[in-house]
Amino acid sequence: MRRVSLADVAKAAGVAKATASRALSSRQQDVGEATRARILEVAADLGYQPNRAAQSLRTGRLRLLAAAVPGDASGWEPILAGAAAQARRRGYHLVLHYLDPARDGDQPVDGLSVDGLLLISPGRTLPPVIGEDGVPLPTAVVDDNLEHGDGALLRTALWQAGRAAGRHLADQGRTRLAVLAESSGPVVDGFLAACSAARLPVPEVHIAAPAEAAVEPVVTEVLVDGFFATSPALAAHSVVGFRRGGLTVPEDVSLVAFGDGELARHFDPPLTVVRPPWAALGARAVDLLVDAVEDAAAVPAGLELVAELVVRGSSVPERRRSFVPD
Known part of the structure; x- marks a missing residue:
């Protein structure tokens, strides 16, 4: 079957070949809106596909x-x-x-x-x-x-991501919050700002490596009902630590992580996350x-x-399952 050419599109649309070329280019210069729409419709109906090799030779771009x-x-x-x-x-x-x-x-x-x-x-x-x-x-x-x-x-937008986590925990009625992070930064700052806006006590901020040996001493010493971890690995180790301390997630502690992935989706319980875009x-x-x-x-x-808040089993379920923070 013969390949549909630019000349075929131009003839079917009743325009010059140069006009069809400009309408189908990314820049779409000097072509009226109605004419361009007609050319695009004709090109779609005919199954026109641009010749990328010819475009490269003409424009000097490799695409x-x-x-x-x-x-x-x-x-x-x-x-x-x-x-x-x-x-x-x-x-x-x-x-x-x-x-x-x-x-x-x-x-x-x-x-x-x-x-x-x-x-x-x-x-x-x-x-x-x-x-x-x-x-x-x-x-x-x-x-x-x-x-x-x-x-x-x-x-x-890291600060907004941290704020989304804090707002979610505050919306669940959690009042004793803490943060576990590998380092300080805008995610933690946004979380603290959300807690301040909700008139909650200033959360404790703990810095630890994403390893169970580093995380467990932290979570067994904090008295919290809401917890934010800045990675799924930190969150998973935190859940294990809470369990060893006699606490369950999410019944005793609601937990949110920043990030997402296989670990977050398939952990028990699946982790509520603020997912980067x-x-x-x-x-x-x-x-x-x-x-x-x-x-x-x-x-x-x-x-x-x-980022987007994705509510899963590690935080108390809410009627609205997800939202994009402003």
Whole structure:
């Protein structure tokens, strides 16, 4: 069967080939709304698919993005999945590149010819990557643990995430709260702010490594009815510690964790979490890169997306099962 061409679309829509090309491009310049809608409808009816090779030759773009991920860590997979899906929707391919932790100062995509670079959880600020034309590649960084990066930095709105956890526990009528974290930061600050707004006593903040031996002494000494852990691993160890102390979750202690994953979903009880918008972060990063590549748009300095409270069995059930905090 013959491939539907741009000329076929133009003829069926009753427009010039150049008009059809502009209407079907990402920039859609100088084409009226009604004309563009008609061309898009005709293209969909005919099953038109753009010739990516021809587009690349014409525009000088490869329609290829690199996603660089840490080679010594995991947890980046949902971000990559969101990025890959959005890249397909935007007509781009995404290639995976592993960052070697032993090469701290090296550029992460040496030798790759790409239009843009997505750094996922690099854990450090990396030097700008220079493209083949001598111009820095458009770059987006997704990392909750960085304050700034080269290019756009996309991250979870951490303070709001902590506040969502505190508000949820306060809504359950819990009044003696505590926090367990690997370190202080905006997630903890947001939780404390929520408790203050609810006129609750200032929660105790405990710092511990995500290991059972480090967590159990903490949870066996606190007298609480509400508990917030900044990772599912800390939360799981906390539940075990509470049980050994004769307390049950959620009957005696309501518990919320920041993060999500297999552990949180399949633990007993399943953990109520404030879930970072991982897939949305990856998709938004791709949009920023594609816009920068195709329209020479300036990549914004930073962007935060809001996390979602997902209520499961570790906190007292409530009528509204989930919400997106403002």
